[in-house]
Amino acid sequence: MWRYEKRLQYPVNISQTNPKLAQFIISQYGGPDGESAASMRYLSQRYAMPYEKGKAILTDIGTEELAHWEIIAAIVHQLTRNLTPQEIEESGFGPYYIDHTTGIWPQAAGGIPFNACEFQSKGDPITDLFEDLAAEQKARTTYDNILRMVKDHDVCDPIRFLREREIVHFQRFGEALRDVQDHLDSRNFYAFNPAFDPGQRPCGQKKQP
Amino acid sequence: MTCGNTLLQKVYETGFSLDEITLYLDTHPTDKQAMEYYQYIRKANQDAVSAYEQSYGPLMINQVNSNAWTWTNNPWPWEGGM
């Protein structure tokens, strides 16, 4: 169960509009390594997580990603306020504007719509946590790419915050992975899926000495 | 709908009443009777939540009021029995 808190996790106050930049940054709203995929990935993976620490970290990071999704929307919204048709045309924002005006819609920077194929929920906590670690790095890289294109401090500031959170999430998922592995047979990490075959090995595998 | 745990049952009931009255107030913000009901059920929900948390641990992450981190404790809501 969720309840909304009427504030952003980190404030966004952008005075200078920049539709070109908005089109880059929207990738973190609906792109392949964006915040919507992050939240859906972690919240969906919880049901196959057998251990308390993992259940908590997937719930809490999945929740924080929703707050990041909102921050991205706020940035895009403020970057596209009060645009004139001329600004739209000159900035290259035209194709987005034709379909969505200045509404917020989950797409990648290249215009590809949000797609659940951008994340996986594999039903195996080891597999899932390795995906999560990669996802956090991919998001961090995307923020690095965005930061190279940004000169406005008002935009840099919240983007830097989001980038740092990816690093913290990577760290926490690494700890959760170690916790999962500590629950397994220490001589044989990958012999079975702890969500599906608890305490036993799949057919045909011998217990190691 | 019943959940077997009377303290949690109260949380479910008052929580849903809150969901219902808040949507109504969003579109009827000047309805005095609805506003009175909101204040009544808000209090009832707060009381139900604290009574439940005292026995079973935190419902929200900012409500852990012990020295131990009980937030991670089983059971989690999707596992049933809650």
Ligand SMILES: [Fe+2]
């Ligand atoms: Fe993240």
